[in-house]
Amino acid sequence: MFKKILIANRGDIALRVIRACQELGIRTVAVYSEADRDSLHVRFADQAVCIGPARSARSYLNVPALIGAAEVTGADAIHPGYGFLSESGTLADICQACRITFIGPPARAIRLMGNKSAARNAMIAAGVPVVPGSQGVLGSEHEGGRLAREIGFPVILKASAGGGGRGMRVVRSAGDLAPAFRAAQAEAQAAFGIADVYLEKYVEAPRHVEIQLMADSHGHVVHLGERDCSVQRRHQKLIEESPSPALHEKLRHEMGRAAVEAARAVGYVNAGTVEFLLSGHGDYYFMEMNTRIQVEHGVTELVTGRDLVKEQILVAAGARLSFAQKEIAFTGHALECRINAEDPDSFRPSPGLIRSLHLPGGPGVRWDTAMYAGAEVSPHYDSLVAKLMVHGRDRAEAIARMQRCLAETVVEGIKTSIPLHQRILRSPSFQAGRVDTHFLEWFQDEDEAQSVRAVS
Ligand code: MV4
Numbered sequence: 001m002f003k004k005i006l007i008a009n010r011g012d013i014a015l016r017v018i019r020a021c022q023e024l025g026i027r028t029v030a031v032y033s034e035a036d037r038d039s040l041h042v043r044f045a046d047q048a049v050c051i052g053p054a055r056s057a058r059s060y061l062n063v064p065a066l067i068g069a070a071e072v073t074g075a076d077a078i079h080p081g082y083g084f085l086s087e088s089g090t091l092a093d094i095c096q097a098c099r100i101t102f103i104g105p106p107a108r109a110i111r112l113m114g115n116k117s118a119a120r121n122a123m124i125a126a127g128v129p130v131v132p133g134s135q136g137v138l139g140s141e142h143e144g145g146r147l148a149r150e151i152g153f154p155v156i157l158k159a160s161a162g163g164g165g166r167g168m169r170v171v172r173s174a175g176d177l178a179p180a181f182r183a184a185q186a187e188a189q190a191a192f193g194i195a196d197v198y199l200e201k202y203v204e205a206p207r208h209v210e211i212q213l214m215a216d217s218h219g220h221v222v223h224l225g226e227r228d229c230s231v232q233r234r235h236q237k238l239i240e241e242s243p244s245p246a247l248h249e250k251l252r253h254e255m256g257r258a259a260v261e262a263a264r265a266v267g268y269v270n271a272g273t274v275e276f277l278l279s280g281h282g283d284y285y286f287m288e289m290n291t292r293i294q295v296e297h298g299v300t301e302l303v304t305g306r307d308l309v310k311e312q313i314l315v316a317a318g319a320r321l322s323f324a325q326k327e328i329a330f331t332g333h334a335l336e337c338r339i340n341a342e343d344p345d346s347f348r349p350s351p352g353l354i355r356s357l358h359l360p361g362g363p364g365v366r367w368d369t370a371m372y373a374g375a376e377v378s379p380h381y382d383s384l385v386a387k388l389m390v391h392g393r394d395r396a397e398a399i400a401r402m403q404r405c406l407a408e409t410v411v412e413g414i415k416t417s418i419p420l421h422q423r424i425l426r427s428p429s430f431q432a433g434r435v436d437t438h439f440l441e442w443f444q445d446e447d448e449a450q451s452v453r454a455v456s
Contacts, residue, residue, distance in 0.1 A: 001317050002026050002077045002101065006070045007041065008091075009081030010060060012368045012387060013293070014041035017079045020309040029073045031066060033059035035378045040370045047073055054380045060084045063091055070100050077101040077316060079309075083382065086292035087114060103316040105270045105291045112266055113289040117160040117198040123286045126265030128258050131277070131285045133200035141181040144199050148177055151201050157181060159188035160196035163288055165235030167191055170202050203285065205436040206277040208232065209244050210290075211259035212300045213272045214311050216321045221263045223256040224304050225330055227296055230435045231424065233347070238417070238440070239424060240296040240336045242303045245395065245433025246278060255284055262289060271297070271312050280436075295338065295387065298368055302334035302391040332391055333398040337406065337421045339369075339386040341377045344420040351379040355413035360405050364391040364398075377414055385416070395433065399425055 006029040007017045014030060018041060021028045030045030035054035042048045049069040052059035059065065061084055070078055078100055080086040092107035104110070113119045117137050123130050132151045137160050138144045148155045148171065157180055159167030167188040169180040181197065189195040212224040228244035229237045243252070259274035266289075273294055275287040297308045311322060341350050357373040369386035371377075377385055388405055392398035403425050406418055424430050427443050 002313065004029060004046075004073065004075045005077045005079055005103070005313070006031065006066070006073065006075035007045065007079050007081065008060065008066050009079070009084055009086075010036055010039060010041055010381065011370045011384070013081035013083075013295075014039075015044060015370050016368055017081060017309055018044050020307065020313060024310060024313060026313070029069065029075050031060070031069050033380075035380055038375070040372065040375075049073065054378065056084065056380065063088075063094060066091075067094060067098055067100070071098070075100065077103055077313075079103040079313070080292070082292050082295055087290075089114065101316050103270070103312055105268055105272060109266050109268050109272075110291045113291050114163070115160055116158060116163055116288060117196065119289060120198065120286070122266055123262055126261050128262045128265075128286045129284060131200040131203060134198045137196040137198050138181070141178045144181050145174060145177050147199055149174065154202040154204070156200050156202040157184040157197050158200065159184065159192060159194075160198055161188060161192035161194040167197075203277050203279050205438055206279050207244070207246050207436055208237075208275065208287075209246065209255070209278045209284070210273045210275045211256055212297070212308070213259055213263050213268070213274065214308065214315065214321055215263050215268045215270060215272070216315045217269050217318060218320050220321045220324075221260045221268065222321055222323060222325045222328060223259050224300050224306060224308075224328055226252060226255065227299050228435075229296065230437050231430070231439050232437060233440045236338075237296065238338055239421070239430075240299050240338075241395075241398070242299045242334050243330060244278075246282075251282060251284070258284070258286070262286065270315055271308055295384070296336055298366060298387060298389045299334045299336045302366065302389060303330050303332060304328055305331065332393050333395045334389060334391045335395075335398045335402050336387055336389045337402060338384055338417070339388060339411075339421070340383040340417045341385045341414045342383050342417055343415045344417050349379060349383045350415035351377045351383075352414045353377075354411060356410060357412070358408070358410035359386075360408035362401075362405070364401055365405055366390070371411070385414075399431065 004027040007014045018028045028045040030041045030048040031051045032042050051065040085091045089107040089111040092102040095102035154172045157169040169184045171180045184197045185195040207230040215221040227240045227242045229240045231239040271293045273290040276284045278284050354375045366389040390401040
């Protein structure tokens with residue numbers, strides 16, 4: 001087992017990893033930027049090393065600084081958390097060269113899944129359902145045009161180096177394809193330095209349903225059910241839940257099996273997530289695989305009672321998975337609200353000093369946050385400041401519990417997305433589980449119609 005783990009991250013996920021290490025009896029090294037001197041991850045770790053100035057490019061993304069910090073402190077493993085270098089094949093390779101264990105999948109799995117068009121081909125080979133589309137990247141706009149006429153409009157152009165929604169173009173008619181193709185290529189080149197674009201049939205108003213996986217280095221792959229992440233804004237998830245209101249037992253079983261096959265096909269090890277699009281007809285299609293622990297992993301921990309971060313560490317040390325598929329059981333319903341330091345109306349970031357803070361507890365409540373009264377929310381990083389998770393016997397209890405917690409929460413000094421979460425949770429469509437990836441665009445109208453009715 002590892003003696004000391006360096007956590008190459010900050011905020012709630014750095015704390016989450018430190019807590020797992022503490023319970024496993026493993027010493028911890030925090031790294032921090034000059035802006036994070038007073039952060040909780042620095043205080044809670046056994047050791048802490050400053051790795052550079054506030055700008056991430058020169059601190060949390062600075063591989064030589066991280067490796068240097070691991071060498072001088074004698075850390076035998078690095079946990080990358082999420083974001084930053086968590087999906088860097090380069091960091092995974094350099095760790096290996098330096099005899100430091102990267103707590104994540106093999107570099108080749110990270111690289112394969114980072115190339116979205118290659119990942120799509122690998123899934124076709126593995127027999128995992130994908131949306132009809134191109135075999136690999138498009139050679140020309142003519143090839144795109146031919147294919148689009150064959151499979152029918154609308155289609156979507158995606159950057160092969162993209163993911164998470166960047167560099168995409170929906171094309172609804174033949175005349176729009178050539179300009180969209182050129183725009184997508186230019187955008188992909190500018191954003192990722194790789195112009196490659198591929199094409200898929202566009203699925204209208206799907207749900208985003210993802211399967212959590214854990215795999216060990218002895219050939220075992222287990223799925224831990226799904227999370228429904230359809231409530232998003234500009235590809236940033238706002239609310240996640242498990243189980244998905246849209247799945248029944250047979251579909252859950254099928255999608256779980258497909259995700260396990262996907263992982264097996266690429267020799268996957270450690271925690272991973274297979275994202276699917278789920279159409280209104282109940283058809284599911286592979287979208288992407290995330291090769292890291294995700295922001296919303298706690299939702300799965302609540303319904304399965306398993307500690308995914310501990311499992312990541314154990315599996316990286318060569319242990320067998322601590323559970324078999326048949327031992328995974330699902331209890332109740334979990335919800336997560338991502339609380340951002342931002343204006344709930346304009347969505348503009350709202351950094352600053354947290355003057356006072358009250359975080360409610362009670363049965364079935366979990367907070368993953370690095371906030372405290374007196375902390376400074378820096379403008380240099382992501383605006384996610386807390387994840388509020390609740391667990392209830394069923395979905396209705398989880399929603400009521402979340403509403404109760406949001407009403408009790410006090411954060412003074414910065415604006416947060418809490419009022420937006422409260423509006424979403426009140427929405428009749430959300431309460432009925434009727435959401436899709438465009439929910440945030442149309443629920444505003446439903447919300448307004450409701451308040452107009454309320455005053456008239
Ligand atoms: C799609 C799609 C419809 N059809 N692919 C968005 C993020 C990136 N991972 C892929 N995305 C989509 N791919 C096909 N063939 C719709 C989306 C999409 C979406 C997916 C999940 C969650 C939110 C979304 C919002 C807009 C579009």
